[in-house]
Amino acid sequence: MGDSSTYTAGEGDGPGADAGSDAGIDAGSAVAADLPVITGGVPGSFARGVLADRHPALIQQVRDAFPYGRRQHEALDSLLDEITHGVIEPLGPEDHDHERWAEWGRGHFGRSWYDVPFLWAESYFYRRLLGAVGYFGTGPWRGVDPFAPFKRAELRGEAVEEELRALDVLADAPAEKRAEALLLGSLWGNRADLGFRVSADERVGERAAESVAASAVDSALVADGSPLLWRLLPAGSPSTVAVVADNAGRELIPDLILIDHLLEHRRAERVVLHVKPYPYFVSDAMMSDVVDCLRRLTEAPGEAGRIGGRLWKAMATGSLEVRAHPFFCAPLPYEEMPEDLRAEFAGATLTVLKGDLNYRRLVGDRLWSATDSFAVRTAYFPGAVAALRTLKSDVVVGLAPAVLDTLEHSGTAWRTSGTHALIQSRRAPEPRF
Numbered sequence: 001m002g003d004s005s006t007y008t009a010g011e012g013d014g015p016g017a018d019a020g021s022d023a024g025i026d027a028g029s030a031v032a033a034d035l036p037v038i039t040g041g042v043p044g045s046f047a048r049g050v051l052a053d054r055h056p057a058l059i060q061q062v063r064d065a066f067p068y069g070r071r072q073h074e075a076l077d078s079l080l081d082e083i084t085h086g087v088i089e090p091l092g093p094e095d096h097d098h099e100r101w102a103e104w105g106r107g108h109f110g111r112s113w114y115d116v117p118f119l120w121a122e123s124y125f126y127r128r129l130l131g132a133v134g135y136f137g138t139g140p141w142r143g144v145d146p147f148a149p150f151k152r153a154e155l156r157g158e159a160v161e162e163e164l165r166a167l168d169v170l171a172d173a174p175a176e177k178r179a180e181a182l183l184l185g186s187l188w189g190n191r192a193d194l195g196f197r198v199s200a201d202e203r204v205g206e207r208a209a210e211s212v213a214a215s216a217v218d219s220a221l222v223a224d225g226s227p228l229l230w231r232l233l234p235a236g237s238p239s240t241v242a243v244v245a246d247n248a249g250r251e252l253i254p255d256l257i258l259i260d261h262l263l264e265h266r267r268a269e270r271v272v273l274h275v276k277p278y279p280y281f282v283s284d285a286m287m288s289d290v291v292d293c294l295r296r297l298t299e300a301p302g303e304a305g306r307i308g309g310r311l312w313k314a315m316a317t318g319s320l321e322v323r324a325h326p327f328f329c330a331p332l333p334y335e336e337m338p339e340d341l342r343a344e345f346a347g348a349t350l351t352v353l354k355g356d357l358n359y360r361r362l363v364g365d366r367l368w369s370a371t372d373s374f375a376v377r378t379a380y381f382p383g384a385v386a387a388l389r390t391l392k393s394d395v396v397v398g399l400a401p402a403v404l405d406t407l408e409h410s411g412t413a414w415r416t417s418g419t420h421a422l423i424q425s426r427r428a429p430e431p432r433f
């Protein structure tokens with residue numbers, strides 16, 4: 001950090017710069033959600049591109065990755081036809097979750113995929129893709145992750161190898177420097193999102209994915225709430241940290257390494273890692289991905305292997321626990337989270353949400369003004385919260401006006417290209433009596 005392209009939109013940088021907000025928040029003061037929800041209805045918009053270009057490309061990639069039978073090919077054909085020319089069809093009565101989706105999708109069925117909320121459309125697309133390949137069926141394809149080949153290839157790749165080797169150098173760095181580097185590693189790990197690479201701007205995605213290792217040095221943080229994040233986790237306090245994971249492989253590995261650091265340096269007594277219960281958004285992490293990453297770490301030489309060994313033990317003693325709540329695959333904002341999850345987050349010292357989709361769900365998938373307050377937008381969230389995200393969609397809040405001004409004049413697709421990132425955090429809301 002600290003290069004000239006890094007925006008230091010930290011505390012006290014002026015109105016809107018609430019990357020790290022220490023101020024007490026009145027949980028009742030969140031502004032009314034009166035902005036329209038993002039849809040794919042606008043030709044040329046980012047959302048439209050994902051639905052119209054990226055989803056068909058993804059169907060093709062999945063089709064090519066497995067020796068599927070006729071039934072899967074026909075189902076994929078019909079899904080492709082539906083998303084490109086048809087209207088949204090409901091799940092069948094034989095589907096185990098059809099009632100849940102009927103409720104979540106009320107008012108959306110029978111409409112164009114472009115006319116319903118973008119977040120809902122993406123989420124439902126992944127549910128339908130899994131259905132088409134028999135993931136939830138009773139046949140032999142049940143439980144076969146259609147994205148597993150991409151995840152596996154990434155985990156075995158040279159980039160991960162290099163990133164793990166770099167840990168040997170970092171091992172001798174002072175604890176504070178190491179903490180900073182590991183936090184940035186986890187943040188920029190989010191740029192290596194496999195789904196992102198099949199997006200319309202393939203070249204930007206590829207470049208972004210290739211330069212993750214260098215990114216902590218030469219890329220732009222548009223908001224840096226890391227000082228507050230560290231203050232919320234003083235060494236030696238009996239903290240529980242909830243980490244809501246995003247992608248597997250090149251994102252989950254640095255997330256796990258950061259978790260090890262929190263445990264090892266007693267910034268957390270316990271970490272709960274939340275993953276998806278089933279495949280989602282191409283590379284989202286599930287329990288099987290956690291196992292693959294832990295194996296990858298334990299089998300590595302040097303510091304990476306030692307970290308893997310400690311995490312393996314942490315799983316056994318319960319200081320690291322993994323959960324997979326169904327809400328993580330729901331097409332809903334966190335504002336609508338169920339009571340059990342709300343209680344879980346309320347009990348955590350800090351909840352860290354990783355990635356772009358979690359950010360959209362956290363602040364709401366609407367075209368907020370980029371200088372709207374992060375603390376106010378997230379006031380409903382139980383307990384202290386931090387977002388670590390590279391920018392891969394239109395939604396953003398909490399930027400300082402000067403930062404926004406610079407970005408808007410940069411002539412780049414800074415909101416969606418994954419070239420920029422943010423860390424935003426805030427304390428727990430004041431209790432209301």
Ligand SMILES: O=P(O)(O)OC[C@H]1O[C@](O)(CO)[C@@H](O)[C@@H]1O
Nearest residue numbers: 050193246355356357358392393
């Ligand atoms: O893996 P992440 O960081 O959540 O990114 C997922 C993002 O990718 C997209 O699906 C397309 O780029 C976005 O709509 C979504 O927010």
